[in-house]
Amino acid sequence: MRRTRAALASAGLLAACTALLGTTASAEAAEAPGFHIQDGRLLDAGGQDFVMRGVNHAHTWYPDRTDQALADIKAKGANSVRVVLSTGDQWTRNDAADVAHVIDECKQNRLICVLEAHDTTGYGEAGAATSLSKAVDYWLDIKDSLVGQEKYVLVNIGNEPYGNTNYTAWTDDTKAAIGRLRAGGLDHTLMVDAPNWGQDWSFTMRDNAAGVLAADPDRNVLFGIHMYGVYDTPAEVSDYLGRFTAAKLPIVVGEFGDMHSDGNPDEDAIMATAQSRGIGYMGWSWSGNGSGVEYLDLAQNFDASQLTDWGKRLFDGADGIKATAKEAGVFGGGGGTDPVEPGDDGACTVTYRLSDWGSSFNADITVRNTSAQTMDGWNLDFTFTGQQKINSVWNAKASQDNARVRITPESWTRSIPAGGSVSFGLNGSSSGTNTAPAAFALDGNRCAVA
Structure with a gap:
């Protein structure tokens, strides 16, 4: 993936639409069947804060690895996993039965499941990428595997849905996608990724987030930023995330790494800022990276006993998963972590x-x-x-x-x-x-x- 840094002057402030969301959003959130957004926070079905501390797993390319990967990810202390799926437009389609199995495995491992359609990656710039509209078709087609899972599953409509071409269409396309999913009967929290290969250097998502949230009849949208080379200083990390929290707009770092070909992201600042502001993060990715970004593997060859330096940093370092993750209340643990500590199977x-x-x-x-x-x-x-x-x-x-x-x-x-x-x-x-x-x-x- 190509993520280009742009040297832009500072953009305008977030639109001041928060007041329009107040009373109506609170009333609707109280009736929500599962995860929901209230006052800029992601709440679980019991009305408690849920802060993601998880990783990404490339299920669509490694389906035979998923059951063990989810167990290993949980054993390392994560409370959530973002799962790569394919609509069939670029890679082998993950059908409803397969998605239902993934959800069941997430639940068995007490992980909140964020399902994302990856075929939209870099649309408008990457020739094989498909549109958000096609992603919506996919979600509606596998709807039966999703309905009833609102307490356990978030739907990430499309991964990095625009590259660096025609990205200004992101706002209207995202509103339209949300509208179709709601009309089609999906009541889940919907997660929407930023354009510019997820990094939003143009601030398109940042400056239109309030309007996108207001356009959702359920007011149940979580914004996903991917932090790679664009976010290589503490100031850039703090400024971007801080504008969302100040405006009470829900944000999660859906992807980040400790290095990247487009620049060296400041993972320490990302994790520290997320922890101090109560923002979720999900590291990319468990294992199986290729095409020159193998350094983003958290575990070598899907072996949980062979964490890379990046894996050790994310799981065991300051503000890391082991130190900060709290299990979702839906699993009955009262927000605590699993008493079974990470490690190899004993005798x-x-x-x-x-x-x-x-x-x-x-x-x-x-x-x-x-x-x-x-x-x-x-x-x-x-x-x-x-x-x-x-x-x-x-x-x-x-x-x-x-x-x-x-x-x-x-x-x-x-x-x-x-x-x-x-x-x-x-x-x-x-x-x-x-x-x-x-x-x-x-x-x-x-x-x-x-």
């Missing part, structure tokens, strides 16, 4: 068999010791996926703190011989989502899930 395997009767359930759990030594005493930690509450346990003991659970043995299940296993069960009540936990840790070591 254990857990089987979780769920019998769900709606308001109550049983779970039969087996812990297998796959090491060469006997385990004498153990703790098993996991996090429920919804509003489950344990009522009773057999062959073990349990403590629960909101969604977090710790299981400890009875005297007769204390010892697990090498190659052996122990089994126990629990009965509980639930409301809403009730699926198997995404991850388990035995004595702090992540277990494989059977």
Whole structure:
């Protein structure tokens, strides 16, 4: 992708339309079925702030890698993932069944899913790119996989929908796309990327964002800026993001890296500014980059144990994902992070068999010791996926703190011989989502899930 820096004088201030959005936006947000925008903030279905701390994953080019990639991304501490899809105009189309599977995997891994149509990248300059209108056709065609997922999914209409040619059409085209999606029955938070290969050096999105938000009957639009070479100083980062927050317009850094061929973005400033202003960010990208930008891989060859320097910076550095991410409240964790720490699978395997009767359930759990030594005493930690509450346990003991659970043995299940296993069960009540936990840790070591 070519992202050209423009030497422009400062552009005008954001349009002062915020007052037009006030009362109506608040009333509609209160009735929203899922994510929604209020006072310039992204709120979840429970009305709580949700600040994205996630990464991008190139699903459309690596569909066989996605299930493991999402599990690994979650294990590294992320609370969200932006998933690359194709409308079929440039690459192999991701159909409704495939998208439904991606959404299910996101939910299983307790990740908020931002779905984006990538075929629009650089429209007007990149010859093979398709229009926002074509992207809308795609979303409406796979609508059945999206409706009902408003608590878990945001729809990013089109990736970087204009290059550096004819980008002034962005405003009207974006308004038209939003209008068609609303008329077609999509009630999701809609994320819209900036023109100029996502970097908005022309300030087209910045200066028209208020009008675009006002044009949405649901007032439920999140603006996505991609920060590469255009944003190579703290002043540029702070000025751009600050104008949105000052005008109470919702903004997220949908892509950024620690270097780029068009200039060296200031990732430290991006992350620090996002953290101080409560703005989401999503690093590009988990793995699989090519065409000279392999340096943007967070993990080498999709191997979570081989983070690149960029991956270590994003996940483990100051203002990074591990230190700042809070899990979405829809998963029942109260905004906390998963107690299963990132790392390689330990010498254990857990089987979780769920019998769900709606308001109550049983779970039969087996812990297998796959090491060469006997385990004498153990703790098993996991996090429920919804509003489950344990009522009773057999062959073990349990403590629960909101969604977090710790299981400890009875005297007769204390010892697990090498190659052996122990089994126990629990009965509980639930409301809403009730699926198997995404991850388990035995004595702090992540277990494989059977």
